[in-house]
Amino acid sequence: MPHDAAMNHxxxxxxxxxxGGVLSRTAFRATFENVRLAxxxxxxxxxxxxxxxxxxxxxxxxxxxxxxxxxxxxxxxxHPGDVKLVLRHGRAGLLIEIRDRGCPMPKGRxxxxxxxxxxxxxxxxxxxxxxxxLIKQLARDMVxxxxxxxxxLIFRMPLGEGENREI
Amino acid sequence: MQMSASxxxxxxxxxxxENRIDAAVAVRFKDMMRELTDxxxxxxxxxxxxxxxxxSSGLGAVVGSMKQLGRGRILDLAGLTPTVDxxxxxxxxxxxxxxxxxxxxxxxxxxxxx
Numbered sequence: 001m002p003h004d005a006a007m008n009h010x011x012x013x014x015x016x017x018x019x020g021g022v023l024s025r026t027a028f029r030a031t032f033e034n035v036r037l038a039x040x041x042x043x044x045x046x047x048x049x050x051x052x053x054x055x056x057x058x059x060x061x062x063x064x065x066x067x068x069x070x071x072x073x074x075x076x077x078x079h080p081g082d083v084k085l086v087l088r089h090g091r092a093g094l095l096i097e098i099r100d101r102g103c104p105m106p107k108g109r110x111x112x113x114x115x116x117x118x119x120x121x122x123x124x125x126x127x128x129x130x131x132x133x134l135i136k137q138l139a140r141d142m143v144x145x146x147x148x149x150x151x152x153l154i155f156r157m158p159l160g161e162g163e164n165r166e167i
Numbered sequence: 168m169q170m171s172a173s174x175x176x177x178x179x180x181x182x183x184x185e186n187r188i189d190a191a192v193a194v195r196f197k198d199m200m201r202e203l204t205d206x207x208x209x210x211x212x213x214x215x216x217x218x219x220x221x222x223s224s225g226l227g228a229v230v231g232s233m234k235q236l237g238r239g240r241i242l243d244l245a246g247l248t249p250t251v252d253x254x255x256x257x258x259x260x261x262x263x264x265x266x267x268x269x270x271x272x273x274x275x276x277x278x279x280x281x
Contacts, residue, residue: 115258125230125233127228133258
C-alpha cells in the first residue's frame with residue numbers, strides 16, 4: 001500500500017524521446033502535506049534536466065495546483081485515497097500524468113480555467129478559483145478521462161520556450 | 168508557521184520565515200496574519216523574501232489577509248521570489264497589490280506610508 005511520496009523513484013534522466021522516458025513514478029495518500037513532499041521530490045528528480053527558472057516555476061505551480069485539486073475535490077476530507085504521479089521527459093517537454101480513484105470531474109471534464117475575477121462581483125477580489133486558471137495558462141494538450149473508477153489527467157509542460165525572451 | 172511583525176517607517180512589516188505558503192499552511196498563514204496585524208498601523212508590508220513557493224491557496228490567503236485588515240488599511244508586498252512573482256503576475260494580482268523589490272524600497276515609498 002503506497003503511503004508516502006517515495007515509491008519506485010527513478011532518478012537518472014533517460015534520453016528524451018517523443019514518447020517520453022519515465023523520470024519517476026510516485027504514489028501517495030492524497031493529503032496537502034504529502035503533496036508538498038511529492039512536489040519537492042519531483043523538483044529534485046527534474047534537477048538533471050537543468051530547467052530554466054521560468055520552466056521550473058511553471059512545473060512546480062502546475063504540479064501543486066493539480067495535486068491539491070485531488071486532495072480538495074476528489075476525495076472526502078476524512079477519507080483521502082491514493083494519487084499516482086508519473087513524470088516523463090520527451091522531445092515535447094515534460095509529460096505529467098496524475099491518477100486518482102476519487103469522484104469524477106464535474107460534468108466529466110476539466111474546468112474552463114477562466115480568471116475568477118470574470119465571474120466575481122465588481123471591485124471584489126476573489127480569494128479562490130485561481131488553481132485551474134494557473135493550470136490552463138501553463139499546461140498544454142490536457143486530456144482528462146475516467147475509466148473503471150479512476151480519474152486520469154495527462155498534460156504536457158513545454159520546456160525552453162521562454163529562452164529567447166531572456167536574450 | 169514562523170512569522171513575525173515589527174514596526175518600521177510608520178508601517179507594520181510582517182515577515183514570513185517559511186519557504187512555502189501552500190495549501191498545507193494557507194489557513195494558518197491567514198490566522199497568523201490576523202493576529203500579527205492586530206495593530207494600529209494603517210499600512211502593512213508583507214515581506215515574502217524567504218518564501219520560495221506560493222500556490223493558489225497561498226495566494227487566496229494573502230488576498231484574504233488584505234480583506235481582513237478592513238477599511239482604510241492597506242497590504243503591500245515586498246521581496247517576491249521568481250515563482251511567487253509568477254503566480255502574482257499571472258493572476259493579475261499586481262493590479263490589486265503594490266509590489267516592491269524589497270522592504271527597504273517599500274518603506275522608502277513615503278507617498279504610500281500612511
